[in-house]
Amino acid sequence: MATITFENISKTFGSNEVLKDLSLVVEDGECFTLLGPSGCGKTVLLRLLAGFEVPDAGRILIDDQVVADPVTGVDVQPDQRGLGVVFQDYAVWPHMTVFDNIAYPLKLQELPKETIYQQVMEIVDLVNLTGLEKRLPSQLSGGQQQRVALARALVAKPSLMLLDEPLNNLDANLREEMRFEIKELQKKLGITILYVTHDQEIALAISDRLAIMDKNGAIQQIGTPWQIYEKSENEMVFKFMGLANFIPVRYEAGSHFVDQGQQVLQWKALPAENGKLGCRPSDVILSKSGHGLKGTVVRVSFLGAVMDYMIDIDGVILRTEVSTNTALQQDLMFVEGECCYVNFHELLWFADTEQARG
Template sequence: MATIIFENISKKFGTNQVLQNLNLTVEHGECFTLFGPSGCGKTVLLRLLAGFDVPDSGRILIDGRVVTDAANHTDIPPDQRDLGVVFQDYAVWPHMTVFDNIGYPLKLAGKSKAEIHQSVMETVALVNLTGLEQRLPSQLSGGQQQRVALARALIARPTLMLLDEPLNNLDANLREEMRFEIKELQKKLGITILYVTHDQEIGLAISDRLAIMDKQGCIRQIGTPWEIYEQPENEQVFRFMGLANFLPVTHHADRHQIGEGQQILNWPGLPAESGKVGCRPSDIILSRDGDGLTGKIVRASFLGPVMDYMIDIDGTTLRTEISTHEALSNQLMFAEQETCQVTFHELHWFANDVSLRG
């Protein structure tokens, strides 16, 4: 296992400042995921850690060992950092068999044929490729090729694995299968993983902790998947993690009204100011009558197991889903233009990019 420390890391390409004074610690044995929009510096940070690029300023430490220090011009080569790297394009050699692809790092290291054979066969079994050792990549599925790439990165038993969108090129079913396999591998081998992705499902499923980065390359929040999803520290984190609904709120005469309308939002803990409340589709409770905000169904979509509704409340639209079974059982199969009542399981308050969990 390895502890990773980034200290005041900055990196610029031309006039584009990608990272600036970034600080981050990844603990021993964690599966830590970097989330963020394209161009925010996730992959750049991974490449700096791997030694493929050097920062303009700052230090990187792996298990207390300084591998990069811009001030002292320290730059340990990638092959001496005890890490494995897997990219999204697999990067397996098409002219080599599965066996030769996986064993190639050991061949470069000058290991004997017996050592290579033993290590390759152990690693083949580890990634569920037994029986495919003599096949070429062209004879493998996408998921199998990705397993080859994983095995090749694992063959030297590194203490640290860097994964850059490794499942992007797989279909939905394979992505789901592989994300669980990666998590199992991490548990079995006790290695530290730094994972880069924009796929929220994968990140939430495999991460012990994750960090949300903004377009400027700054980290906006670090926490467990539950903390990030349920306790967002700001509006940007809330918007990034899943489908987000927002209702503008105006504070007037000790009351909170929705947008420019007259409907009153009664929710405990709202500050005496204007702002907005956010909620997930699962936070919305629909009914045909009773208390709550009055809305109108502007779109009703049957999606098999769920009904997907878009609701207009005083000029603002919200998305919600309800299981088809529940909708049928509780007379909640709404048609477009019907009215409904909306209440909430949970709301988050956002004002000036500061959030208060309701």
């Protein structure tokens, strides 16, 4: 296993400053994900760690060993950093069998044939490729080819795995299958994984912790999947992590009103100022009578397992989803134009400065 430390990392390509003074620690044995929009510097950070690029400033350490430091001139070569790398395009050799693809790193080490065979077959079994060792990549499915790439990165028993969008080229079913397999592999082997993606669902499913990067390459929040999703520290993180509802709030005469309307929004411990409340569709509670904010159902969409409703509250549009079974059982089947009442399981406060108050 390995601890990764980035200290005040900066990297510029031409006039484009991709990373500036970035610091981050990935703990020994965890699956840590860098999540952010395309072009935010996630892959650049991974390439710096792998040794494919050199930082302009700052240090990178794997455990206590400095592997990159432009001040002292340290730049440990990629093959000396004890890591495995898997990219989104698989990069398996089409003319080699599954066995030979996986064995390639061990052959470079000039290990005995018996040792190579034993280690390759152990990894083949671990990634569920048993019986496919003699096949060429063209005879494999996309998921099987990605398993070959994973096996090749794992066969030399690295302490650290770097995964750069490895599931992007797979269809939805295979992506779901592979993300769980990657997590299981990490648990079995106890290695540290640094995973790069812009896919929120994958990040939430496999990560012990994740860092959200903005378009400028700055880290906006680090936390567990639950902390990032449910307790977003600012509006950017909340928006990025999935479908988000925002309710503008006007503070006037000691009360909080929805946008420019006259409905008072009662919620615990709101600050005496204007701001914005955020919620997920699952946080919206609908009813046909009772108390709450009065709204109008402006769109009804049947999505099979769920009913998707769009609600208008004094000009503020909210999305919510109700299980179809629940909607049928609890009289929550609405039609467009019907009145409804809205309450909330959870709301997050975002001040005008976009600092979340919780």
